Amino acid sequence: MERLWEVLDRPVGRRPAVAARVTPYVYAVLLVTLGVVCRLTLEPLLGDRVVFLFFVPALLIAAATGGLAPGLTATALSVGAGLMLLSRYRTVVGNEIDGVVFTCLGVVIAVGGQRLRAAQSHAAEMSRHVLDRQAHLASILDTVPDAMVVTDEEGFVQSFSPVAETLFQWSKAEVVGQNFLILMTPSDREALESDMERRAAAGEGRTIGIRRILTGQRKDGSTFPLDLFVGVTNSNGHRFFTGFVRDLTERHTAEARLQELQAELLHVSRLSAMGEMASSLAHELNQPLSAISNYLRGGRRLLETENRDSRALPAIEKAADQALRAGDIIRHMRNFIAGGESDRGETSLNGLLEEASELGLVGAHERGIDTRFDLSPAVDAVEVDRVQVQQVVLNLLRNAIEAMKDSPRRELSVTTSAAGDMAMVSVSDTGHGISPEVADKLFQPFVSTKSGQGMGVGLSICRGIIEAHGGRIWTEPNPPGGTIFRFTLPRATREADVAAQRKEVA
Numbered sequence: 001m002e003r004l005w006e007v008l009d010r011p012v013g014r015r016p017a018v019a020a021r022v023t024p025y026v027y028a029v030l031l032v033t034l035g036v037v038c039r040l041t042l043e044p045l046l047g048d049r050v051v052f053l054f055f056v057p058a059l060l061i062a063a064a065t066g067g068l069a070p071g072l073t074a075t076a077l078s079v080g081a082g083l084m085l086l087s088r089y090r091t092v093v094g095n096e097i098d099g100v101v102f103t104c105l106g107v108v109i110a111v112g113g114q115r116l117r118a119a120q121s122h123a124a125e126m127s128r129h130v131l132d133r134q135a136h137l138a139s140i141l142d143t144v145p146d147a148m149v150v151t152d153e154e155g156f157v158q159s160f161s162p163v164a165e166t167l168f169q170w171s172k173a174e175v176v177g178q179n180f181l182i183l184m185t186p187s188d189r190e191a192l193e194s195d196m197e198r199r200a201a202a203g204e205g206r207t208i209g210i211r212r213i214l215t216g217q218r219k220d221g222s223t224f225p226l227d228l229f230v231g232v233t234n235s236n237g238h239r240f241f242t243g244f245v246r247d248l249t250e251r252h253t254a255e256a257r258l259q260e261l262q263a264e265l266l267h268v269s270r271l272s273a274m275g276e277m278a279s280s281l282a283h284e285l286n287q288p289l290s291a292i293s294n295y296l297r298g299g300r301r302l303l304e305t306e307n308r309d310s311r312a313l314p315a316i317e318k319a320a321d322q323a324l325r326a327g328d329i330i331r332h333m334r335n336f337i338a339g340g341e342s343d344r345g346e347t348s349l350n351g352l353l354e355e356a357s358e359l360g361l362v363g364a365h366e367r368g369i370d371t372r373f374d375l376s377p378a379v380d381a382v383e384v385d386r387v388q389v390q391q392v393v394l395n396l397l398r399n400a401i402e403a404m405k406d407s408p409r410r411e412l413s414v415t416t417s418a419a420g421d422m423a424m425v426s427v428s429d430t431g432h433g434i435s436p437e438v439a440d441k442l443f444q445p446f447v448s449t450k451s452g453q454g455m456g457v458g459l460s461i462c463r464g465i466i467e468a469h470g471g472r473i474w475t476e477p478n479p480p481g482g483t484i485f486r487f488t489l490p491r492a493t494r495e496a497d498v499a500a501q502r503k504e505v506a
């Protein structure tokens with residue numbers, strides 16, 4: 001009995017306050033007293049019959065409000081009071097049986113009351129737990145940096161987070177119940193509508209895809225780029241869509257800034273290369289040029305004499321030699337600028353191109369440029385200075401992007417293929433093509449059609465780098481319009497490479 005008591009009376013959840021624990025005993029005492037009073041009042045009518053029935057309310061209420069202990073207390077009090085009332089009559093067997101039955105019933109009701117209270121307190125604990133979790137979840141959702149919009153299957157907004165209120169400038173009250181499409185620009189609304197209808201027809205429900213980049217519209221009509229991620233939940237047979245919206249304005253600004261910085265870097269690197277080349281050339285050329293001028297002056301003096309001194313001839317020859325030396329110096333300087341401090345080694349051409357493109361194509365997508373890569377694994381291994389060749393690729397990509405600035409069709413592709421024992425890289429664009437005025441001196445320094453912006457040395461440095469590697473660079477018109485720049489690089493002869501080549505041939 002003690003164990004049963006412990007089990008049944010074990011507190012579930014929080015302990016009730018003292019007043020709440022005492023109240024059921026007070027009910028038991030009061031209701032048993034009331035039962036005695038009522039029974040005594042009705043005694044002329046009832047005689048010695050129906051004694052214990054008057055204590056049933058005390059039993060029920062004490063057990064329901066206090067559980068086992070108050071229920072048993074009410075039972076004991078009731079049995080005592082009943083026996084006291086019965087003692088005034090002669091022993092009536094039926095009433096004693098009533099007393100035993102009542103006692104058993106009292107114990108059962110007290111146990112039942114305890115169970116009821118345990119269930120009640122468990123339910124209260126559960127609902128408190130659910131409320132706590134709900135509050136915790138709400139606090140998390142309120143602090144996530146993404147705006148959150150929950151819609152039903154028809155697209156009507158059910159919930160709108162505080163971040164969404166800040167982002168779209170609509171208040172929750174204004175948006176809930178409206179179609180979420182009011183948060184998009186009219187053109188995106190149409191596109192999303194037709195997309196949702198297409199998906200609904202395909203049996204996917206009116207979803208809008210998992211992730212998309214769209215243009216959001218604030219209450220004041222201003223627009224901003226956003227990244228939308230949609231999650232689907234099922235609740236009671238209904239589907240709900242939770243959209244997480246991230247404002248991309250900052251990212252776009254950062255990308256644009258990166259692009260500007262990169263352009264500046266390219267410019268500075270060209271300038272420094274030029275400055276270096278110019279000062280070295282000035283220094284180195286000074287010697288042969290003054291020698292040429294001395295030889296020619298001497299030669300002229302010898303020729304001015306009446307008998308035309310034959311020593312003029314070697315002087316003029318020497319002048320010619322010096323002129324050739326000046327040419328050599330210029331070539332040497334170009335190679336130095338292009339290939340000086342070269343760090344050549346076997347490297348992956350595809351990896352090199354991908355890395356350079358990552359930098360060179362920043363912002364290309366936003367400019368509506370479609371990029372395509374077709375990189376052959378068979379010519380992947382090359383023997384080059386990785387950084388220098390990346391400089392070439394970067395240059396060609398930037399030129400291609402600039403050339404397509406005003407083109408209706410903007411397609412940029414980078415492909416690799418084998419060209420004899422060399423690897424060939426092609427960068428093609430659908431831009432304005434090479435202007436006829438620069439076509440025949442494209443790779444010479446200071447040739448540019450970019451008034452005020454171009455230094456016109458990018459391609460000449462590219463040629464220097466490629467030629468220093470033993471390759472060649474040239475252009476071809478792109479059949480759909482635009483230009484293809486091609487250059488070749490020495491391949492690294494590796495067994496794996498040779499095997500891949502054989503496989504390709506097979």
Ligand code: ADP
Pocket residue numbers: 395399400403429431432433434435438442447448449450453454455456457458459460483
């Ligand atoms: P810059 O960038 O200073 O103009 P470059 O040597 O890079 O110097 O290019 C020289 C010129 O070649 C450019 O001004 C442009 O007219 C032309 N050019 C280069 N690439 C392309 C291209 N992809 N399409 C059309 N013209 C190009």
